[in-house]
Amino acid sequence: MPKATAPTRFKARLLRPAKPADADWLFFVLPQQASDALPTRSQASVDGTLEGQPFQATLDPDGKGGHWMKVEAELAQAAGVAAGATVAVQVAPVAEEPQPKVPADLEAALAAQPPARATWDDISAVARRDWILWVTSGKKAETRVKRIAVACDKLAKGQRRACCFDRSGMYSNSLCAPEPAE
Known part of the structure; x- marks a missing residue:
């Protein structure tokens, strides 16, 4: 199946993570069809909208061939949404990969x-x-x-890639979406 560069539209339910208990952010898991339209099973940077509110984010792999997205409190507030809401989302791969935040x-x-x-x-x-x-x-x-x-x-020593790392989490069970609080 060819990977999309055009926006993919879907609906998702906003969830509150079980941990940490005081989390002020929400998340949603992309429907498999939306994840399948992305260019990779690993992290994928996208431009999108959540209930019409624009954002840029890096989606994380869920370890099952799909993706999930952390919705920061500021984005949820700007979009006027809360945990439990079903939201309209649109995502498309970014034109230029953003620089990651280095811990x-x-x-x-x-x-x-x-x-x-x-x-x-x-x-x-x-x-x-x-x-x-x-x-x-x-x-x-x-x-x-x-x-x-x-x-x-x-x-x-000049090694440019993190060799032998399962970027999707599918084979090592090392990556997954958060457990929902509900």
Whole structure:
């Protein structure tokens, strides 16, 4: 099936995550047909609208071949929606991949290792996003610390990609949508 570059329209139910209990954000899982129209099973950056309110977001893989989207409180408020609402959504792949937000601990490690930073500065936004996803997808704090060290070592040696990482979560069961509170 060819991947869409035109907008994909669908309806989704807004859910509140079970964890953290004090989350001020919501989320929805894309219908499979909408996920299938995206160019990748891994993270996909999109321009879109939620109840007519424009946004740009990076959709996360749900580990089942689909995607889910975190809806920040500001977007929900601007769209006038709340948990439990069924919303009209439109998404299309971005024309140019946005630069990912680098976690502070990874940023500090890169700053401390100029050779790693040089490779980091030379790789694409998608490659950076993959490194960040690999670092942050570990479930334990010590795993994250170890992955940052490994990432910096590999980047310092010129490795441009987070090799052998299941970007979709389908094979490692490492990625999934949040559990809903309801």
